[in-house]
Amino acid sequence: ATSKTLAQSHISSRTPPYELLFNNLRKVRKVLGTRRRLTVAEKILYSHLHNIEDSLLSNTQNGHQIRGDATLQIKPDRVAMQDASAQMALLQFMSCGLPSTAVPTSIHCDHMIVGERGADVDLPASVTGNKEVFDFLESAAKRYGIEFWPPGAGIIHQTVLENYAVPGLMMLGTDSHTPNAGGLGAIAIGVGGADAVDAMVDAPWELKAPKILGINLEGRLSGWTAPKDVIMKLAGLLTVRGGTGFLIEYFGPGVDTLSCTGMATICNMGAEVGATTSIFPCTKSMKDYLDSTHRSDIARSAHIAVNEPTSLFTADEGAEYDDIITIDLSTLEPHINGPFTPDLSTPISQFKDAVKVNEWPESFGAGLIGSCTNSSYQDMTRAEQLVKQASAAGLEPKADFFITPGSEQIRATLAAGGTLETFSSAGGTILANACGPCIGQWKRTDGVSKGEKNAIFSSYNRNFKGRNDGNPSTMNFLASPEIVTAMSYAGSTTFNPLTDSLPTPSGTPFQFTPPFSIKLPFRGFAQGNPEFAPTPGVPESAHPVIISPTSDRLAVLEPFSPFPSGELEGLRVLYKVKGQCTTDTISAAGPWLKYKGHLPNISANTLIGAVNAETGETNVAYDHFEPGEPPKSGIPQLAGKWKDQGKEWMVVAEGNYGEGSAREHAALQPRYLGGRVILAKSFARIHETNLKKQGIVPLVFENEADYEEIGAGDVVSTVGLYDMLQNGGKGDVNLKIEKRGGGKKIINVKHTISPGQAGFILAGSALNLMANKAA
Ligand code: F3S
Numbered sequence: 001a002t003s004k005t006l007a008q009s010h011i012s013s014r015t016p017p018y019e020l021l022f023n024n025l026r027k028v029r030k031v032l033g034t035r036r037r038l039t040v041a042e043k044i045l046y047s048h049l050h051n052i053e054d055s056l057l058s059n060t061q062n063g064h065q066i067r068g069d070a071t072l073q074i075k076p077d078r079v080a081m082q083d084a085s086a087q088m089a090l091l092q093f094m095s096c097g098l099p100s101t102a103v104p105t106s107i108h109c110d111h112m113i114v115g116e117r118g119a120d121v122d123l124p125a126s127v128t129g130n131k132e133v134f135d136f137l138e139s140a141a142k143r144y145g146i147e148f149w150p151p152g153a154g155i156i157h158q159t160v161l162e163n164y165a166v167p168g169l170m171m172l173g174t175d176s177h178t179p180n181a182g183g184l185g186a187i188a189i190g191v192g193g194a195d196a197v198d199a200m201v202d203a204p205w206e207l208k209a210p211k212i213l214g215i216n217l218e219g220r221l222s223g224w225t226a227p228k229d230v231i232m233k234l235a236g237l238l239t240v241r242g243g244t245g246f247l248i249e250y251f252g253p254g255v256d257t258l259s260c261t262g263m264a265t266i267c268n269m270g271a272e273v274g275a276t277t278s279i280f281p282c283t284k285s286m287k288d289y290l291d292s293t294h295r296s297d298i299a300r301s302a303h304i305a306v307n308e309p310t311s312l313f314t315a316d317e318g319a320e321y322d323d324i325i326t327i328d329l330s331t332l333e334p335h336i337n338g339p340f341t342p343d344l345s346t347p348i349s350q351f352k353d354a355v356k357v358n359e360w361p362e363s364f365g366a367g368l369i370g371s372c373t374n375s376s377y378q379d380m381t382r383a384e385q386l387v388k389q390a391s392a393a394g395l396e397p398k399a400d401f402f403i404t405p406g407s408e409q410i411r412a413t414l415a416a417g418g419t420l421e422t423f424s425s426a427g428g429t430i431l432a433n434a435c436g437p438c439i440g441q442w443k444r445t446d447g448v449s450k451g452e453k454n455a456i457f458s459s460y461n462r463n464f465k466g467r468n469d470g471n472p473s474t475m476n477f478l479a480s481p482e483i484v485t486a487m488s489y490a491g492s493t494t495f496n497p498l499t500d501s502l503p504t505p506s507g508t509p510f511q512f513t514p515p516f517s518i519k520l521p522f523r524g525f526a527q528g529n530p531e532f533a534p535t536p537g538v539p540e541s542a543h544p545v546i547i548s549p550t551s552d553r554l555a556v557l558e559p560f561s562p563f564p565s566g567e568l569e570g571l572r573v574l575y576k577v578k579g580q581c582t583t584d585t586i587s588a589a590g591p592w593l594k595y596k597g598h599l600p601n602i603s604a605n606t607l608i609g610a611v612n613a614e615t616g617e618t619n620v621a622y623d624h625f626e627p628g629e630p631p632k633s634g635i636p637q638l639a640g641k642w643k644d645q646g647k648e649w650m651v652v653a654e655g656n657y658g659e660g661s662a663r664e665h666a667a668l669q670p671r672y673l674g675g676r677v678i679l680a681k682s683f684a685r686i687h688e689t690n691l692k693k694q695g696i697v698p699l700v701f702e703n704e705a706d707y708e709e710i711g712a713g714d715v716v717s718t719v720g721l722y723d724m725l726q727n728g729g730k731g732d733v734n735l736k737i738e739k740r741g742g743g744k745k746i747i748n749v750k751h752t753i754s755p756g757q758a759g760f761i762l763a764g765s766a767l768n769l770m771a772n773k774a775a
Contacts, residue, residue, distance in 0.1 A: 087597030089193030102202035115436025145539030154407025183264025214321030217254025219330030227262030236345025243275030260289035261376030282313035339475030367488030370404030398491025585609035624713030658687025713740035728755030
């Protein structure tokens with residue numbers, strides 16, 4: 001009986017609350033008026049609103065100005081986290097004292113696994129090297145009822161596609177490529193850990209309603225052209241910022257010709273143009289994929305109405321898009337994008353010339369296929385056909401050839417069908433089902449030294465400098481797996497497999513025949529090694545969470561102190577930042593990522609990229625409160641010293657403070673070190689919210705010129721701040737400044753603190769407030 005109950009809860013947790021969503025869609029239509037035609041993205045997003053009437057009517061004119069304007073409060077159905085970002089998210093969740101997550105949640109151990117010599121060697125070595133982190137994640141998962149996918153089980157987005165993504169789902173994932181699930185008709189958005197925690201504690205998650213960019217697909221792919229080429233072409237058209245503020249929704253007759261996994265590839269790389277997420281309407285391919293991945297019951301319970309125009313899963317006829325781009329699949333060429341940026345897009349017919357003109361290397365050392373982007377059955381079997389053709393002609397790859405299956409399910413399916421054997425026999429290395437070389441976990445053994453200019457080809461999604469092997473001079477050219485595979489046989493960047501031949505040992509020139517597509521395995525997907533199955537996701541309240549007190553990678557989060565009962569007095573200005581200050585400036589990545597689960601240790605990187613407005617130095621702070629010549633130190637060192645002395649501080653900054661990725665560490669770290677206020681000319685919206693969640697008060701100069709009136713070493717007292725917080729964000733605030741060299745000033749400031757956010761700040765943090773409520 002117990003196992004039946006477990007199995008049932010397992011299945012039910014993987015089905016969104018469809019009845020509720022259908023009902024909600026009816027409410028949405030009522031509020032917006034039945035003449036309003038909705039896109040599929042709008043239907044799914046608005047059906048997940050916390051309060052449909054308030055959200056759709058309050059900020060808008062009768063609901064017509066929602067896109068690009070309203071702030072939506074969303075209740076997601078599910079959360080997925082990868083191992084690197086899950087650490088701080090879990091630590092924050094734990095500090096709320098709740099017995100389990102409010103929505104089904106999963107953890108996927110994929111980012112911390114090396115790619116070097118092959119899965120058999122690399123996986124055990126990576127598990128040993130990261131044991132304490134994996135032990136922590138697994139133990140916390142058991143305690144709080146989170147499904148834990150162990151190292152080797154697969155890459156988060158492939159696992160989500162195979163197990164959790166279904167049409168109509170609204171999901172948050174702590175990784176940029178979470179939109180991959182849009183290939184199965186889900187709205188899936190990549191977020192920082194603090195946002196995931198919102199969903200895990202049942203707090204509404206805020207999203208500025210995106211505009212909708214419609215991509216009209218016409219025609220049908222053929223020959224060498226793959227689904228990936230759709231997004232490679234689009235990246236070239238839009239550039240890496242062109243999708244910002246937009247949700248990309250595909251429509252048109254070409255949509256029905258694509259495989260579900262192909263659509264996932266396209267949605268995955270929507271992240272490369274900065275889009276909020278991407279989505280396809282429900283198609284027959286999606287239903288076929290659900291059947292093939294053992295989810296016929298969910299496909300049925302979803303009532304997937306492929307031809308139902310008013311359904312939750314398809315756009316209304318005549319739905320309007322804010323902008324439309326048309327791509328004709330029939331004439332689309334394979335593309336190669338890069339180096340160093342995914343939007344430098346070149347059709348393959350022009351690539352040879354581009355190599356010459358740009359003096360890119362004419363040979364390349366490695367071809368890497370697979371990853372979360374491109375390891376579907378269709379991708380891998382197309383690559384397999386090319387390997388077979390080349391092997392039959394007596395050829396071997398000239399470049400090192402690496403294959404990363406996206407999950408144990410796809411690995412086992414490819415193993416059963418002989419595809420992996422074909423790759424290995426041709427000299428390919430099968431890496432673990434994990435991120436490996438895609439995220440810098442590639443230990444190259446081909447002798448390329450750091451700084452040496454060289455090229456690689458991959459079927460991955462990103463190609464920023466240093467991303468794969470830590471060498472900023474490695475040029476990663478992105479292409480479909482079939483193009484990467486064929487080119488690996490030439491080892492030459494100027495080889496065009498569509499038109500060129502290769503010499504063979506027998507002397508006869510060999511030319512590849514274009515591969516054909518098999519969308520799904522004939523017998524469905526193999527289940528794979530049961531060792532890689534997830535934990536059941538049932539909370540065990542007595543299960544201990546394993547964190548060693550001596551660990552330097554993990555530390556339990558101590559709750560931050562509440563706001564004092566009165567104004568802030570004697571607040572010291574730690575630093576005045578000049579120019580741009582991104583979340584990377586505030587909390588640098590690179591080697592620091594190792595300490596993501598250890599707030600005291602990672603705080604040693606706080607603001608180390610910030611330029612001192614007074615001296616022009618980077619990360620040099622002066623302690624003006626010491627007698628005599630002020631001693632200088634790094635910013636985190638001075639903040640730490642003041643923390644030890646019990647002195648709280650603030651930072652002064654210019655415009656768009658905290659732009660960049662939604663990294664919650666950029667708010668947690670200053671707070672941990674004793675920061676109370678950030679005073680800036682303006683804030684990046686997400687970071688401003690993150691600061692409030694951690695109990696830091698973001699204030700904005702009413703008059704930007706007052707930036708000149710305040711500097712490091714000044715002492716600040718707030719006037720009206722405490723009353724404003726107590727009044728739920730209402731009331732004027734100004735700052736009384738005692739200048740370092742003597743004299744006083746008053747500065748008027750503004751803020752965007754809502755009643756709810758005032759509650760966070762008074763409690764010390766959003767999680768403190770949650771913990772107080774749970775107690
Ligand atoms: Fe992993 Fe690279 Fe995808 S890091 S999640 S394989 S983008």
